[in-house]
Amino acid sequence: MSTRSIYIASPEGDTGKSTVALGVLDLLARQVPRVGVFRAVSRVPERPASDGGTAVRDHVLELMLAHDGVDLSYGETVGVTYDEVHADPDAALSRIVDRYHRVAAQCDAVVVLGTDYTDVSGATELAFNARVAANLDSPVLLVVSGRDRGIEDVTTLTRLSLAELRANHAQPVGVIVNRAEAGVHDAGAAARAEISGDDLPTWVIAEEPFLGAPTVAQLADVVDGTLLLGDRDLMSREALDVIVGAMTFEHMLGRLADGTVVITPGDRTDVVLGLLAVQAATRFPSLAGIILTGGHRPAGRSGQLAAALQPHVPIIATAMDTYEVARAASRTRGIMSTDAQRKHDVARAMFEQSVDADELLARLDVERTPVVTPLMFEHELVERARGDRRRVVLPEGDDDRILRAASTVLARGIADLVILGDETAIRTRATELGLDISAARVLSPTDPEHVERFAAEYARLRAHKGVTIERAREIVTDVSYFGTMMVHLGLADGMVSGAAHTTAHTIRPSFEIIKTQPGVSVVSSVFLMCLPDRVLAYGDCAVNPDPTAEQLADIAASSAATAAQFGVEPRVAMLSYSTGSSGSGADVDKVRAATELVRDRDPALSVEGPIQYDAAVDASVAASKLPDSSVAGKATVFIFPDLNTGNNTYKAVQRSAGAVAIGPVLQGLNKPVNDLSRGALVADIVNTVAITAIQAQGVATPSTSNGESA
Numbered sequence: 001m002s003t004r005s006i007y008i009a010s011p012e013g014d015t016g017k018s019t020v021a022l023g024v025l026d027l028l029a030r031q032v033p034r035v036g037v038f039r040a041v042s043r044v045p046e047r048p049a050s051d052g053g054t055a056v057r058d059h060v061l062e063l064m065l066a067h068d069g070v071d072l073s074y075g076e077t078v079g080v081t082y083d084e085v086h087a088d089p090d091a092a093l094s095r096i097v098d099r100y101h102r103v104a105a106q107c108d109a110v111v112v113l114g115t116d117y118t119d120v121s122g123a124t125e126l127a128f129n130a131r132v133a134a135n136l137d138s139p140v141l142l143v144v145s146g147r148d149r150g151i152e153d154v155t156t157l158t159r160l161s162l163a164e165l166r167a168n169h170a171q172p173v174g175v176i177v178n179r180a181e182a183g184v185h186d187a188g189a190a191a192r193a194e195i196s197g198d199d200l201p202t203w204v205i206a207e208e209p210f211l212g213a214p215t216v217a218q219l220a221d222v223v224d225g226t227l228l229l230g231d232r233d234l235m236s237r238e239a240l241d242v243i244v245g246a247m248t249f250e251h252m253l254g255r256l257a258d259g260t261v262v263i264t265p266g267d268r269t270d271v272v273l274g275l276l277a278v279q280a281a282t283r284f285p286s287l288a289g290i291i292l293t294g295g296h297r298p299a300g301r302s303g304q305l306a307a308a309l310q311p312h313v314p315i316i317a318t319a320m321d322t323y324e325v326a327r328a329a330s331r332t333r334g335i336m337s338t339d340a341q342r343k344h345d346v347a348r349a350m351f352e353q354s355v356d357a358d359e360l361l362a363r364l365d366v367e368r369t370p371v372v373t374p375l376m377f378e379h380e381l382v383e384r385a386r387g388d389r390r391r392v393v394l395p396e397g398d399d400d401r402i403l404r405a406a407s408t409v410l411a412r413g414i415a416d417l418v419i420l421g422d423e424t425a426i427r428t429r430a431t432e433l434g435l436d437i438s439a440a441r442v443l444s445p446t447d448p449e450h451v452e453r454f455a456a457e458y459a460r461l462r463a464h465k466g467v468t469i470e471r472a473r474e475i476v477t478d479v480s481y482f483g484t485m486m487v488h489l490g491l492a493d494g495m496v497s498g499a500a501h502t503t504a505h506t507i508r509p510s511f512e513i514i515k516t517q518p519g520v521s522v523v524s525s526v527f528l529m530c531l532p533d534r535v536l537a538y539g540d541c542a543v544n545p546d547p548t549a550e551q552l553a554d555i556a557a558s559s560a561a562t563a564a565q566f567g568v569e570p571r572v573a574m575l576s577y578s579t580g581s582s583g584s585g586a587d588v589d590k591v592r593a594a595t596e597l598v599r600d601r602d603p604a605l606s607v608e609g610p611i612q613y614d615a616a617v618d619a620s621v622a623a624s625k626l627p628d629s630s631v632a633g634k635a636t637v638f639i640f641p642d643l644n645t646g647n648n649t650y651k652a653v654q655r656s657a658g659a660v661a662i663g664p665v666l667q668g669l670n671k672p673v674n675d676l677s678r679g680a681l682v683a684d685i686v687n688t689v690a691i692t693a694i695q696a697q698g699v700a701t702p703s704t705s706n707g708e709s710a
Contacts, residue, residue, distance in 0.1 A: 004366050005110040007133040007140045011126045011161040013117030015145040016178040018060045018336045021111055023351025028109045029069030030379040033371045036107035037064040040079045040096050040132045041115045059335050066338040069375045097135050112138050130168030139173035140165055146180030151187050155195045173363045175202040205354045211343055213238040214334040216289040216314050222328045223318040230314035237434035239288045242329045249274040258431055261289040263325050266296030276309050282424050286431040287313050295319040312432055345411035374530035374660035385693040386413045390493040392689050393486050395479035396500045397421030405685035407435035415693045418492055420445050420479050445482040454485040484509035487671050493696035496688050498676035510673040517670055524555040525664035526562050527650050537563040537637045541646035542664035549590045553597035556639045558667040560605055563637045573616035573635035574609025579625045591641055606630045662687050672696050
C-alpha cells in the first residue's frame with residue numbers, strides 16, 4: 001500500500017486546525033497501522049531553552065506526536081522554520097519535500113500540518129502552503145473559521161481560498177468550516193453546499209468556547225504566579241470565565257459561576273475568605289482559581305484561617321497589579337495540550353459528529369488494512385459500543401479515575417452511565433477536576449427506595465442460605481452488591497468495578513445474583529491481547545486457579561464465543577507442556593480430556609490440544625509437530641491449563657512484547673460484570689466500559705437504556 005497523506009491548511013490563523021488535525025489523525029489511525037505527522041513549517045524548531053530548562057517546542061506538533069498511533073520523534077517531523085523560508089523559499093521547499101518523504105517512508109498515511117499564521121501575511125502564506133501541498137502530492141483539507149462570520153462571509157473566504165490553492169496547483173479534497181456561529185452551523189444542506197461553489201464536501205463544526213479556555217496553570221504562567229494554597233492537580237482545570245473581584249462581596253457573589261477565576265488584590269482578605277466560604281458550601285459555584293495581585297497575600301489570623309480551611313481551589317499569588325493581570329488573562333487563549341483530557345474528548349466528539357468519515361476516507365483513497373493494531377481495535381470497541389448504546393453502572397464514584405473515564409465515555413457517546421455514591425460529593429469533585437458528567441445518573445447506594453427493593457429480591461434469592469430481609473438490607477448497600485442488583489433487575493445493562501476493590505469483592509455478588517448462563521458451569525475470564533498486528537484471546541488468566549477438565553472445556557467454549565463477539569475468528573489452542581500424543585501425565589491428560597469435551601460440544605469449532613505455545617503460534621514449529629492441524633501455527637484463542645500459567649504468561653507477553661492487555665473480560669454470566677485492575681488507567685476503564693456495553697448488546701433481554709429509569 002502506497003503512503004497516503006492529507007494537508008491541513010487555512011487562509012488565516014486561529015481557525016482551530018489542531019482540533020481538525022486531531023480528528024483526521026484519529027480517523028486514519030483506525031484504518032492503517034502506521035500513521036505519521038509532519039509540520040511543513042514551524043515557528044518553533046526543537047531547541048533547548050535558554051535557561052537550560054525544558055526544550056521549547058511547537059505545542060500543536062507535540063499534541064499530534066503524543067497520539068497513540070504515532071511513533072516518530074519531534075526532530076524528524078519538522079520541515080523548516082520561517083527563517084529558512086524567508087532566506088530562500090525554493091531551498092526551503094526542497095528541504096520540506098526531502099524531510100517529508102523520510103517520514104512517509106515509515107508510514108502508511110501522514111497528516112501534514114500547514115503553517116500557523118504567526119509570521120507572514122495571509123495571502124503569501126496560503127500560496128506557500130499550496131505550493132508545499134502540490135509538491136508533496138498531498139490533497140488539501142481547507143479549514144476556514146466561521147467565528148464572527150455569517151454564511152456569506154464564510155462562502156466568500158472559502159471560494160477565494162480554494163481559488164488560491166488551485167492557482168498554485170494544490171488539489172482541495174474538502175472544506176471544514178470550524179468554530180462556526182449558529183447562523184452557519186444551522187444553515188441547511190443547500191446553503192452549506194454553496195460554500196465551496198463546486199462538488200467539494202463541506203462540513204461544519206460549531207464554535208465551542210470551552211476548547212479555547214485557558215487552564216489555571218496557563219493563567220498562572222502568564223502572570224508569573226506561584227501556587228499559594230490549593231490542590232496542584234486542579235491547576236489543569238479550564239478557566240471558563242475571568243472576573244475582577246474589586247466590588248463588594250455581595251455584588252460579586254451574583255457573578256460567580258462554575259469554572260470562574262477571580263482576580264482580586266491580595267490584601268482583600270474579606271473577598272478571599274468569602275470565596276473560600278463559597279467553595280466550602282454546597283449548591284454554590286465551583287471556582288477554577290483565585291489570583292491574588294499586588295504581591296500581597298492573606299496574613300496574620302486571616303492567613304491562618306485561609307490555610308486552616310484547606311481549600312482545593314488553587315490560590316495563586318503574583319506581584320503584578322490587578323489591571324496587568326486582568327489584561328494578560330483576557331489575552332490568553334487555551335491550547336490543546338497533551339494532558340487536556342476533556343478538551344481531547346470534546347474535540348474528538350465534535351469532529352466525529354460533524355464530519356462524514358467514510359466520505360473523507362473515500363476521497364483520500366485510504367483503504368482499511370487487514371492488520372489490526374491496538375489502537376484500531378480500541379476504536380472498533382468504541383464504534384460498536386455507541387452503535388447500540390447501553391447503560392453501565394460504575395460503583396466506585398469516589399475514585400477520580402472513574403470520574404475521568406466517565407467524562408470520556410459520556411463525551412464520546414460510548415454508553416449511558418449510572419455512578420454510585422453521594423451525588424453532591426461526586427458532582428462537586430467532577431466539577432473541580434474540570435469534567436462534565438452532567439449526563440450521568442448519580443445514585444446513592446443507601447437510597448431507601450432502591451435498598452428496600454434490592455433487599456427483598458436478594459433475600460428471596462438467598463433464602464436457601466438463611467438470608468433475612470434485615471441482613472439483606474445491610475448487604476445491598478455495599479456498592480458491588482448494589483450495582484449487581486441494578487444489573488440483575490434491569491436498571492443497568494452491565495457493571496464495571498474493581499479500580500478500588502478486589503476482584504473477589506467485585507465478582508462475588510454476580511456469582512450469587514446474576515449467576516451463570518445455561519450450560520456453563522464456571523465463570524471465567526479472557527484478556528484480549530492486542531499485539532502490534534493482531535488481537536488474541538487468553539483464558540483463563542484471572543479467576544479459576546486449577547480448573548477441572550470439564551471446567552477447562554467450559555472456559556474454552558466461553559473464550560471462543562467472546563473472541564468471536566469481538567471480531568477475532570476463534571481457533572482454539574488448549575495449551576500444555578506437551579504437543580499431541582508425545583507426552584503423558586495428569587496435567588496433559590486433563591488438557592486432552594478437555595479438548596475432547598470441546599469437540600463433542602461443538603464439532604464445528606477449530607480446536608487443538610494438548611499443544612505447546614510455540615506450536616500454536618509458529619507456523620514452522622507447527623509444520624513439524626502438527627502438520628495437519630487447522631489450529632497449529634495460527635491459533636487465536638489460547639486456553640491455559642491453570643491460573644498460575646495463564647496469569648504469568650499474559651503479563652510476560654504484555655511487558656516483553658509491548659502488547660496492550662484489555663481485561664480481564666468476565667464470561668459465562670447471564671449479564672455482563674467486569675473487573676478492573678486496581679492499577680487501571682483511565683483508558684483501561686473506558687475500554688472496559690465499551691467491552692461491557694458490547695457484551696450487553698449480545699444479551700437476549702432487551703436493553704433498559706430506553707426503558708425503566710434508575
